[in-house]
Amino acid sequence: MKKILVPTDFSVQAENALKVAAQLAKKHKCEIYLLHILEIPMRQVDPMSSYTSLPEAVYFMKLAHKQFEELRANSYLKNIKIHEHVEFQEIFKGVFHVCKKHDIDLVIMGSNGADGLREMLVGSNTEKVVRTSETPVMVIKNEHKTFKTKNFVFASDFKEESLGAFKKAMTFAEIFGSKIHLLMVNTPIDFMTTAEAEDRIQNFIKPFKLSNVSIHIYSDMTVERGIMNFCKSIDADLIGMSTHGRQGISHFFNGSISEDLANHAKRPVITFKI
Incomplete structure (x- = not known):
């Protein structure tokens, strides 16, 4: 891992993601690419001109540069190589463009979701990136003064179909020095015996x-509750899962998430596109 992309709107949530990126960058000697999106309405653009010729674009470009300078002055970014990018398009397109152009290894994004894992990743700019990004995306919900990755679920x-995502997850587990916990949640709606579940997992990882891997079959009423309750039981540092492109991460969840589970969604989530 050499290059980390952090999309930013200069909010507290975006800075929480940047602080995590800075910790990883220092530990693994990475460069950070900061991306700010300027969404200029297409109707304001002269077909014969470029975005950068618009007075509004010039103003917001200068403002973004000033905000980048203020960010870079923070002590937690000291001795890290920082690149600045401004894109005039939707955020998921901007992320895709920068990832492809600079061969980004990991995208780290902030989120202010307050209603559990579903709301953290669905129905927002973060969800759009998670749904479309070919590059793994890590979602950070809160500030982490010390970002830990000891236990990775x-x-x-x-x-x-999840083999490709699993390979990527194993690569990051090795980079982070994590113990990886393989988790299958057994629910009443999609029930299988413990023997059947163990057999499926063993065939999958064959x-x-x-090394440094454990296998868990956890029973709960819904998949999302099972994930949250299991992660709480082992004090997990990071949750990993795969996404299905246009279906997004929401395909993985059914039912509602109760208020008590919302507090446990504060754990970082890393997604890998199938």
Whole structure:
């Protein structure tokens, strides 16, 4: 891992993500790419001119540069190589463009979701990036003065289509020095016996030489509650899961999330596109 992209609107939530990126950058000697999106209405653009010729664009470009300078002055970014980018398009398109152009290894984004894991990742700019990004995306909800990755839970149904996402998750677990906990949540709606679940997981991981890995089958009323309750039981530092592109992460969840689970969604989540 050498390059981390942090989209920013200069909010507290975006800075929480940047602080995590800074800790990882220092530990793994990475460069940070800061991305700010300026959404200029297309109707204001002369077809014969560029975005940067618009008075509004010039003003907001200068403002963004000033805000970048203020960010870079923070002590937590000292001795980190920082790149600045401004894009005139929707955030998920801007993220895709910068990731492709600069071969980004990880996107780290802030979120102010307050109603559990579903709201943290669905129905927002963060969800759009999670849904479309070919690059792994880590979602940070709160400030982490010390970002830990000791216990990394990879939640999956362990079907063949998730193999690619699992390979990426294992790569990051190795980079982070994490113990990875493979988690399958068993629910009344989609029930299988423990023996069947263990057999599926063992067949899934058979091609890999794994170390520092544990296997867990956890029963709960819904998948999301199972993930949250299991992560609480082991004090997980990071939750990993796969996404299905246009279906987004919401395909993974059914039912509502109660208020008590919302507090446990504060854990960072990293997603890998199938």
